[in-house]
Amino acid sequence: MSAAPSRTLAQRSTAAPRATHDPLWARIALTLVALLFVAFFLVLPLAAVFTEGLRRGLGAYLAAFAEADALAALRLTLIAAAISVPANLVFGIAAAWAIAKFDFPGKSVLLTLIDLPFAVSPVISGLIYVLLFGLQGWFGPYLAAGEHPWLGAWLNARDIQIIFAVPGIVLATIFVTFPFVARELIPLMQAQGTDEEYAAITLGASGWQTFRRVTLPNIKWGLFYGVILCNARAMGEFGAVSVVSGHIRGETNTLPLHVEILYNEYNFVAAFAVASLLALLALATLVLKSLVEWRYSRALAAAQTEA
Amino acid sequence: MSVLATNITKHFGSFRALDNVSLEVGAGKLVALLGPSGSGKTTLLRIIAGLEHADAGAVALHGEDVTRTPAGKRRVGFVFQHYALFRHMTVNENVAFGLTVRRRAERPSKSEIADRVHSLLKLVQLEEFGGRFPSQLSGGQRQRIALARALAVEPKVLLLDEPFGALDARVRKDLRRWLRRFHDEIGLTTVFVTHDQEEALEIADEVVVMNNARVEQVGTPQVVYDRPATPFVYQFLGNVNRLNLPWHGYVPETALAAPDGEYAVFVRPHDLEIVRSRSGLGGEPGTVVSVHAAGASANLTCERASDGEHIEVELSRAEFDLLQVRPGDAITLRIRHSRALREEYVI
Secondary structure (H helix, E strand, O other): OOHHHHHHHHHHHOOOOOOOOOOHHHHHHHHHHHHHHHHHHHHHHHHHHHHHHOOOHHHHHHHHHHOHHHHHHHHHHHHHHHHHHHHHHHHHHHHHHHHHHOOOOOHHHHHHHHOHHHHOOHHHHHHHHHHHHOOOOOOHHHHOOOOOOOHHHHHHHOOOOOOOOHHHHHHHHHHHHOHHHHHHHHHHHHHHOOHHHHHHHHOOOOHHHHHHHHHHHHHHHHHHHHHHHHHHHHHHOOHHHHHHHOOOOOOOOOHHHHHHHHHHOOOHHHHHHHHHHHHHHHHHHHHHHHHHHHHHHHHHHHHHHHO | OOEEEEEEEEEEOOEEEEEEEEEEEOOOOEEEEEOOOOOOHHHHHHHHHOOOOOOEEEEEEOOEEOOOOOHHHOOEEEEOOOOOOOOOOOHHHHHHHHHHOOOOOOOOOHHHHHHHHHHHHHHOOOHHHOOOOHHHOOHHHHHHHHHHHHHOOOOOEEEEEOOOOOOOHHHHHHHHHHHHHHHHHHOOOEEEEEOOHHHHHHHOOEEEEEEOOEEEEEEOHHHHHHOOOOHHHHHHOOOOEEEOOOEOOEOOHHHOOOOOOOEEEEEOHHHEEEEOOOOOOOOEEEEEEEEEOOOOEEEEEEEEOOOOOEEEEEEEHHHHHHHOOOOOOEEEEEEOOOEEEEHHHOO
């Protein structure tokens, strides 16, 4: 009796090799290579950030955050994210809705334009805004005091500047993070189709009710996922913001710019301490992202089986 | 008339989906819009529902012109081929949706809604499934929930777009019989779209055969099957042979009506008779080419001796067992019943 199961086991191990059944040594070697690569290029730098930050002890590490300039940079980073993320949330939903649910001329052009910020180097993105709103730029004359009868005067009276100021940083951040939400939503909404919306309409729902009760719940995980990515990029953006910010300490420095300044001043502990804050943000984003991805992949799979 | 669509024309870009189509549906009738894909049947249904707008023409429901009325105010129940259930809502919430989106003044109370949902689920025989999500139901169950949801708003007309199209053959058969009984029970005017002639012939009171953006014929299942008005209807509803004339010992009845000779003769495979001899008496001599005798009837392919044309013949099992023909046997083919139609329609 006891011979039977052992024989089936033996049969299984001597069964014809599958196409994907590589020898043990190859699997170990490949895994090892991948692990070493990850360790060297990802784990090591991450660990270095924290070790360097904590080199002079916890006191020095925390002191880096107590500094007024660091706090100002943190505040500015949060402001930029707090404005650009909701702006791109609204834009992303609107664009995805238009592209996925309607046919109109110029649709493929819009789809391509949404990807533009991914294709353009962030430095160029920043330069575009300098070119547009800088004093020598296209709109510069209208923005300068005395040049334009009311706009320049209005802005000047309120001490509002665009380039080398907070508005420029927000604009550049919006530009760079433009595609995240829309890009997440478009394939999801296309997979879901329009039948549910039509069904809601025949049942007497208004346009807003259809959106709030049918469309929005169907895309919520994709939306959340897009927002997380958008937020991570908004807080971490360096290139575009660097061009428009002007690096005025305590005023137009975001966290990534602050790290650079500290580093250039050989203040390594503070630089790495602040950098570790950004690294922590990245880690938190990753955890959130995989949590959402898990939920979202089920929603996407459900959308595809329903469709 | 419960549904009256007059002179509807609709284009999608340069594609003509409907060309001056009119449709009348009597109160309490179950009507099938039957046609191949691209014939315009679904577009017509969506125009009646208000989900599409016609380029020209008018739609009236129960005598009231609704051509410019938005879909939500037409009081039509619409059921989609792929159910279109709200995937994030339970069955109860799905069925209640049409009631909960009403303005506060018109909205029934929570307990009234719950009662209505329960009685609708009972009607579609799914009362235990209220707490489930659509993804936890089978295709047939989802379609019945979609039906209950459409009925919740007490529509004046029920429109079904390929309601059984996404189901497997077995469930499909059961569900369409169920729909027929269900229709008889509630007596609501119903229009459904299908490309399956068997489905249309089995359950509809009236069949509207559509092709190429036009209506080819309207009639009871028996009329459209037995007396097709056009060659298309002949070919679409069941199998048919188009015969080359002359046929020995046979004068088509409409040959007299169309003396110019511009007609084609159609014979259903079961309207042909096989005689086991090659005498050619009262028919055309030929040979049996192949025999498929599995099932309730036997399907034979025969070759006419005079011109080598292949002709399909369907015999009942009893006839076939008596005849005992095999491929290669010499036979005589006789026509029992045929129809001649004007050639100009032949596709």
